[in-house]
Structure formats: structure tokens, C-alpha cells
Amino acid sequence: MSKLFDILVIGAGPGGYIAAIRSAQLGFSVACCEFSAYDDPSGEPRLGGTCLNAGCIPLKALVASSEAFEKVSHNLADHGITFSEASIDIGRMQKRKEDIVTKMTSGIQFLFRKNKITLLKGRASFAGRTEEGFRVTIRGKEGDEEIIARKVIVATGSKARHIPNVRVDNVTICDNEGALKFTEAPKKLGVIGAGVIGLEVGSVWRRLGAEVTVLEVMPSFLGAADENISREAAKLFLKQGLHIKLGVRIGQAKQLESGVEIAYTDDQGAEHMLECDKLIVSVGRVPNTDQLNLEAVGLQTDERGFIPVNEHCATAAPGIYAIGDVVRGPMLAHKAEDEGVMVAELLAGQKPHLDYNTMPWVIYTTPEIAWVGKTEQQLRAEGREYKSGQFPFAANGRALGLGDAEGFVKMLADAKTDEILGVHIIGANASDLIAEASLAMEFRAASEDIARTCHPHPSLSEAVREAALAIDKRALNM
Ligand code: FAD
Numbered sequence: 209m210s211k212l213f214d215i216l217v218i219g220a221g222p223g224g225y226i227a228a229i230r231s232a233q234l235g236f237s238v239a240c241c242e243f244s245a246y247d248d249p250s251g252e253p254r255l256g257g258t259c260l261n262a263g264c265i266p267l268k269a270l271v272a273s274s275e276a277f278e279k280v281s282h283n284l285a286d287h288g289i290t291f292s293e294a295s296i297d298i299g300r301m302q303k304r305k306e307d308i309v310t311k312m313t314s315g316i317q318f319l320f321r322k323n324k325i326t327l328l329k330g331r332a333s334f335a336g337r338t339e340e341g342f343r344v345t346i347r348g349k350e351g352d353e354e355i356i357a358r359k360v361i362v363a364t365g366s367k368a369r370h371i372p373n374v375r376v377d378n379v380t381i382c383d384n385e386g387a388l389k390f391t392e393a394p395k396k397l398g399v400i401g402a403g404v405i406g407l408e409v410g411s412v413w414r415r416l417g418a419e420v421t422v423l424e425v426m427p428s429f430l431g432a433a434d435e436n437i438s439r440e441a442a443k444l445f446l447k448q449g450l451h452i453k454l455g456v457r458i459g460q461a462k463q464l465e466s467g468v469e470i471a472y473t474d475d476q477g478a479e480h481m482l483e484c485d486k487l488i489v490s491v492g493r494v495p496n497t498d499q500l501n502l503e504a505v506g507l508q509t510d511e512r513g514f515i516p517v518n519e520h521c522a523t524a525a526p527g528i529y530a531i532g533d534v535v536r537g538p539m540l541a542h543k544a545e546d547e548g549v550m551v552a553e554l555l556a557g558q559k560p561h562l563d564y565n566t567m568p569w570v571i572y573t574t575p576e577i578a579w580v581g582k583t584e585q586q587l588r589a590e591g592r593e594y595k596s597g598q599f600p601f602a603a604n605g606r607a608l609g610l611g612d613a614e615g616f617v618k619m620l621a622d623a624k625t626d627e628i629l630g631v632h633i634i635g636a637n638a639s640d641l642i643a644e645a646s647l648a649m650e651f652r653a654a655s656e657d658i659a660r661t662c663h664p665h666p667s668l669s670e671a672v673r674e675a676a677l678a679i680d681k682r683a684l685n686m
């Protein structure tokens with residue numbers, strides 16, 4: 209007889225494993241199925257999905273190592289600290305990254321045991337329905353198993369999108385998986401796509417000595433960010449030596465005996481050939497829906513492969529939910545996690561709500577870029593009347609002390625009610641600073657609320673308060 213569960217979660221990425229844990233906390237019998245796209249020497253599936261295995265966590269480990277290398281190589285002389293020459297052992301750096309990933313993924317195995325979640329090892333696909341629930345086949349190494357689940361949460365995530373004429377082998381031409389595994393810093397690195405991965409990964413290898421050229425199809429840089437932020441970022445990245453070419457059309461990639469050459473046409477129509485040791489393709493991601501056999505439960509994907517859902521992540525098939533990268537909205541780990549919690553709580557009869565407008569974005573470059581809410585160009589397009597306040601880190605004592613005084617905080621608030629509509633930061637620790645803005649917006653705070661809140665001195669967070677004060681032209685240190 210097939211095993212019966214209250215809830216089956218398909219996929220153990222940040223969406224799936226968090227949905228499974230919250231469901232178990234709420235008293236459901238829960239199974240989570242993972243086929244593991246990622247290798248584990250022990251043969252066990254590596255839990256944690258893209259985020260832990262080939263995304264957020266390993267990439268941020270490399271960001272930290274490369275920032276430390278850049279700091280000791282170039283940025284400590286002002287402190288009076290000099291070295292004869294700093295060197296980096298890329299193998300050791302990669303081992304540190306792997307150790308962090310192993311620690312985090314095995315932590316999820318522990319959390320599953322603690323919460324009595326059944327881990328089903330294999331690839332799940334729908335097989336139909338019975339009176340009790342949904343029939344799901346798990347295709348594992350030891351053969352197929354069928355289970356029945358009263359409710360299903362699909363959290364199968366996404367994979368890198370590839371483009372014609374650029375064949376990814378994850379050795380010379382790499383997507384995010386190969387790009388995080390280089391065993392030495394390339395001398396010349398080409399990156400297709402100046403999005404989040406292109407900038408973060410490109411910056412890692414630039415800090416470690418690569419000459420990096422980023423080829424972007426769009427005529428403008430970082431179009432999703434506030435215009436002042438993208439302008440400042442472009443200026444700073446150029447100064448760091450990142451070559452960014454906008455408005456290009458990518459042609460054919462050709463593997464050479466050593467390295468690769470990629471043809472492209474620039475924004476004036478001139479043809480070029482870029483020769484590099486490694487080429488990274490980071491042109492967005494596509495949802496993993498093709499092997500789920502959704503038709504067996506009457507579901508279809510949209511034309512881009514996403515599973516259509518409502519604001520509660522419910523699909524058109526009652527009892528089946530979908531969360532994270534496999535549905536509309538930003539492809540972010542914290543978005544996937546919060547959707548997982550929301551669905552579990554809904555299934556338990558609670559009334560959770562997610563405000564997508566207060567979800568922060570972070571780009572882990574140097575300096576970091578973070579924002580929440582609307583950009584100035586969005587507010588203009590909506591015809592909304594707003595006020596703007598900006599404060600530079602160059603006028604913040606803590607930033608100067610840290611030697612990280614580039615960038616600024618910009619706050620946008622409603623012209624009449626003063627409600628905060630957006631906060632945009634480019635600067636050190638923007639990833640942490642933005643949390644205050646998200647919280648404020650979650651409470652529908654006014655800029656005055658932040659302006660009147662006592663902030664620690666000296667701290668980078670004072671720049672957030674000063675930006676709030678600047679909205680009414682009363683910044684104190686500018
Ligand atoms: P995933 O993490 O993709 O997990 C899905 C899981 O489902 C996988 O483990 C897969 O093996 C499994 N699966 C798929 N199909 C099946 C099946 N049929 N049966 C069983 N299992 C299946 N986001 C951030 O918020 N911050 C960051 O700093 C950040 N950095 C990133 C860096 C990189 C290089 C990349 C690529 C992404 C990054 N992201 C970041 C995005 C983030 O990783 C994703 O948004 C997040 O992982 C999505 O979570 P998910 O649970 O929806 O899917």
C-alpha cells in the first residue's frame with residue numbers, strides 16, 4: 209500500500225525545506241522529496257537547492273574571500289598596514305566554500321530529523337489522484353515508489369537559462385555551477401549578462417586578478433534598480449576596472465585549444481571578437497517544471513514554464529500549491545522561504561499574508577546594492593507625488609573609519625502622507641541596512657518615524673536616518 213502523508217513538498221531548496229519544516233511544526237505529517245541536482249561524495253542527496261549548493265551561500269563565501277584578498281592587497285595602506293605581497297590559494301578558498309556548503313546542507317538533514325520530516329530520495333512526478341489525495345511517483349536510485357499526499361507543495365526551483373550558439377560545458381563556458389568552481393583565477397573572463405550573477409561572480413574573479421568584460425544585451429545598466437543607484441554603480445564598477453559593454457548582440461562562441469572566443473556586435477553595429485580563458489553565461493533562469501507531469505493533475509505551465517498561482521500560491525488544482533522560483537515574482541531565496549511559510553500556515557487554517565512590495569533585493573558587489581519598494585522612475589511612471597532624501601556615506605563617521613565610504617542612502621516618501629515608498633542603498637553592509645527599511649515599510653512607517661528613531665553612533669545605520677531627515681531637508685551632518 210502507498211504511504212500517505214498530509215503534505216508532500218517537492219524540492220528541498222529554501223522554498224521547499226522551509227515549507228516542510230513549518231508544516232511539521234504545525235502538526236502535519238510531512239514528506240519532502242529531493243532528487244538532488246548536486247553531487248555529494250557520500251551519495252546522499254544534498255539538500256538546500258540552488259541557494260545552498262550553487263547559489264547564494266557558495267557565492268557569498270567567494271565574495272567574502274575575494275573581498276578580503278582585495279582589501280589586504282590594495283586597501284590597507286591607509287591604515288598603516290603594508291605587506292610585501294599578498295597571495296591567494298584558490299584551492300583553499302574553494303575548500304572553505306565547500307565546507308560552508310556541507311555544513312549548511314547537512315544542517316538541513318538534521319532539521320528534517322528533528323522535525324520528523326520523511327526525506328524521499330528521488331525525482332517526483334505526478335501520477336494522478338485517488339480519493340485520499342494526489343498520487344506521486346518518486347523515481348529513486350533503487351527504483352520507483354508511489355506515495356499519496358493530501359496536499360502538495362511544488363518547490364522545484366530553477367536552472368540557468370542558456371542561449372543558442374553558446375554551449376555550456378561548465379569547464380570553459382560556464383553557468384552559475386561551473387563559475388563557482390574555477391580552480392584558478394582566469395586571466396581574462398567574459399561574462400554574458402550584466403544582471404545579478406554577472407556582477408557578483410564577475411566581481412569575485414576581478415578581485416582575484418581577472419580582467420573581466422561583461423556583455424549585456426540591454427542598452428541601460430541595472431534597469432531594475434533606482435536610476436541614481438545604477439548610475440553610481442556603473443561609475444564605481446568602471447573605476448574598479450570592470451568593463452561593461454551595453455546594447456550588444458551575442459554571436460557564436462568558439463572553444464579554442466585553451467579558452468574561448470565569443471563574437472558580439474556592439475551598440476553601433478560593429479562586430480567584435482572577445483577572447484577569454486573562461487566565459488560565464490548569466491542571462492536569467494528558467495523554472496524546473498518540465499519533468500513534473502503536471503498534466504496528470506490537470507495543471508499547465510504558462511508560456512515561460514512557470515506554474516500559474518494566485519496571491520496565496522494556490523494553483524488551479526485545489527490542494528496543490530507552488531512556491532519559489534517555479535512561480536511568478538522575483539527569484540530570491542527569502543521570497544521562496546516566505547512563500548513556504550505562508551502556504552504551510554494557510555493549510556493549517558491561519559491567515560498569513562505576504563507583501564511583495566516590502567521584499568528586499570540585494571546585489572553583493574563592492575559596495576553592496578540593496579533596495580526595497582519603489583524606484584524613483586516607477587513612482588514617476590505611476591504619477592505619484594513623492595519626496596526624496598539622500599545621504600552620502602562619505603559624511604558618515606563609521607563608514608570613514610571602516611574605509612568604506614562610497615555610496616549613499618536614498619529614501620522616497622509620499623509627498624502628502626510621508627509614508628516610505630522606497631529605500632535604495634549603495635554602500636558597505638547595504639544588505640543588513642536594508643532590513644530596517646523593510647521593517648519600516650511593513651509597518652507602513654513614515655520617513656518621520658525613522659528620522660525620530662534613535663540610531664547607534666557611530667554606525668552605518670545613521671546614514672539611513674539622515675536620508676530620512678533629508679526628505680524634509682533637515683539632514684544634520686550634511
Ligand atoms: P531551488 O533552490 O532551485 O530548489 C529546488 C530544489 O528542487 C532543488 O534542490 C532541485 O534538485 C529539486 N527538484 C527539482 N525538481 C525536482 C523533482 N521533480 N523532484 C524532486 N526534487 C526536485 N537569492 C537570494 O535571495 N540571495 C542571493 O544572494 C542569491 N544568490 C544567488 C546566486 C546564484 C549564483 C544563483 C544561481 C541564485 C541565487 N539566488 C539568490 C537565488 C536563489 O538561489 C533562488 O531564488 C532560490 O534557491 C529558490 O529557491 P527554491 O526553493 O524555489 O528553488
Ligand code: NAI
Pocket residue numbers: 371400401402403404405406408423424425426458490491492493538539540569570571572
Ligand atoms: P538576471 O535576470 O539578474 O540578469 C540577466 C541579465 O542578462 C540581464 O541584464 C539581461 O538583460 C541579460 N541578458 C539576457 N539575455 C542576454 C543575451 N542574450 N545577451 C546578453 N545579455 C543578456 O539573471 P542572472 O544574473 O542570471 O541571475 C538569475 C537570478 O538569480 C536573478 O534574477 C536573481 O533572482 C537570482 N540571484 C539573486 C542574487 C541576489 O539576490 N543577490 C544573486 C544572484 C542571483
